[in-house]
Amino acid sequence: MKITLKDGSVREYDKSMSVYEIASDISEGLARVAMAGEVNGEVVDLRTVVSEDCELNILTFQDEGGKDTFRHTSSHILAQAVKRLYPETKLAIGPAIADGFYYDVDRDIPFTTEDLEKIEKEMKKIVKEALPVESFTLPREEAIALMKEKEEPYKVELIEDLPEDAIISFYKQGEFTDLCAGPHLMNTKTVKAFKLTSLAGAYWRGNEKNKMLTRIYGTSFTKKADLDEYLERLEEAKKRDHRKLGKELGLFMLREEGPGFPFFLPKGMALKNALLEYWREIHTKNGYVEISTPIMLSRHLWETSGHWDHYKENMYTTVIDEQDFAVKPMNCPGGILVYESEPRSYRDLPIRMGELGIVHRHEKSGQMHGLMRVRCFTQDDAHIFMTPEQVKDEIKGVATLIDEVYKMFGFKYHVELSTRPEDSMGSDEDWELATDALRDALDSLGMDYVVNEGDGAFYGPKIDFHLEDSIGRTWQCGTIQLDFQLPLRFNLEYTGADGEKHRPIMIHRVAFGSIERFIGILIEHFAGAFPTWLAPVQVKVLPISDKHLEYGEKVYAALKDAGIRVEIDTRAEKIGYKIREAQMQKIPYMLVVGAKEEEEGKVSVRSRFAGDEGQKCLKDFLCDLKKEISGKIRRSMESKE
Secondary structure, X not given: OEEEEOOOXXXXXXXXXXXXXXXXXXXXXXXXXXXXXXXXXXXXXXOOEEOOOEEEEEEOOOOHHHHHHHHHHXXXXXXXXXXHHOOOOEEOOOXXXXXEXXXXXXXXXXXXXXXXHHHHHHHHHHHHOOOEEEEEEEEHHHHHHHHHHOOOHHHHHHHHOOOOOOEEEEEEEOOEEEEOOOOOOOEHHHXXXXXXXXXXXXXXXXXXXXXXEEEEEEEEEOOHHHXXXXXXXXXXXXXXXXXXXXXXXXOEEOOOOOOOOOEEOHHHHHHHHHXXXXXXXXXXXXXXXXXXXXXXXXXXXXXXXXXXXXXXHHOOEEEEOOEEEXXXXXXXXXXXXXXXXXXXXXXXXXEEEEEEEEEEOOXXXXXXXXXXXXXXXXXXXXXXXXXXXXXXXXXXXXXXXXXXXXXXXXXXXXXXXXXXXXXXXXXXXXXXXXXXXXXXXXXXXXXXEEEEOOOOEOOEOEEEEEEEOXXXXXXXXXXXXXXXXXHHHOOOOEEOOOOOEEOOEEEEEEEEEEHHHHHHHHHHHOOOOOOOOOOOOOEEEEEOOHHHHHHHHHHHHHHHHOOOOEEEOOOOOOHHHHHHHHHHOOOOEEEEEOHHHHHHOEEEEEEOOOEEEEEEEHHHHHHHHHHHHHOOOOOOOXXXX
């Protein structure tokens, strides 16, 4: 048989061999670090036997499939430890996730953080026992009988949902057996660096009508040094938590009277408006017009768009004049109605319509998280209507705009091309054309990307931009969706150069995504210390004593008249205390004014970036500050300019 490896080389064998044996034949070093294999695109155990020609990739911890296999086995070690210590506990599911793994369990007595320490200790024992991980299968009825014998009702329910002729997969390590499709490591001894990180509640099968289970989160790595680095990042993330900083800096609040509906406070609105001003500036420069569409529209519209059939469970609905209406979860149907409002010619296209539209989506209570997951948010949408010949250039234009936005904030990012999902509408031909157009635009821009199979929108494929923040976390924000379906469903037209009617093609795109979520990301990315152009308060005037209040007020008024977001601290406090408070509020500039400054008509400048910057004429300081703000310059802590 011929085995084609990732680098294109081919190895030939005259007998069936396991993936592990092939890895060993390639290199003993590779076999030592191998976690799993990928046979013709499917991730499998190293113990899987290959008996015919195939493409084979040996996966290590550096590969997504290898990492998932490692962490999936970690979740089984966790479950085994739980069952040893608390045998009455019922097991639900335990997958690998981004940055770790979890296991959902059901126990009458709630778990505590002290329990996590005991479970970790038992997990270490299981690792030291170096238990072989073995797989086996059973017919459905035997599988149900086995799980009933082990008193695992959640496993029984999962099996009963499978077809009657299904062959059910299990994995066994020592005395522990779990329902699982795999893949897994070959031995528990491989998982040496791990940590249980937190506890949370989770409804069984994600349904709030079901029982609330306990979710035990953990993470694992092949090296202790990598685990320690990750845990340090977690601690840093806690310090940067946007909910904590949002409260301390007076940016926003969340109230039980409006779960999932954030309140922006005055400083938060200053930040939000600065973002929106930048959005308008960059879109005007790139040839967009701005529109605004109603927040609530009739059921008929949502049926035509397909949202009523594909998205209704996430929509808020009401009845007006005996007709069904829905609060918009997306802006696109409103934009389509604007396009329809007058006849269009090929000479008008492309039409780039931007909208800062408020949308509402019903999120389950357990899924909401500060500004990151809310029920009401502002989407920085745009819809582009174009001819087929314009598609490639328009996609490139959007990708370039998003690139410019992310670089403005200092974000790195990677790109994913998401293809047709199972729940979709439209012909195979249209989907192929749309997907190829996105791929062609990315290739022509020279952008690296990975393909995310089956994760497109129900009406078209998409390009997703995943940005990386200052502590290495990734967030999906920008997206470009190419849509042949909604122009067809709404019967959109334009008159071509031939005088005939033609169907436009549509792009849906966002740069920030959700403004609220982007603000949450920015708070954590900058740890609340925003660039001066974005800071809610850009300057704080600090009179040394009451005798210098009058001069302080003059400085304050001059800055305010110049359009600077400025505050003055008029409290009868010592200047050191005032400076420390301004530093805690992460204000970029503090202007200390006393007798000497008043006499010379100057200000003593302290900055978040360089500390004491000495005395400056107010006019000179203001000139430099306005350049920094208008240029959206990000000064670093080392900068001494």
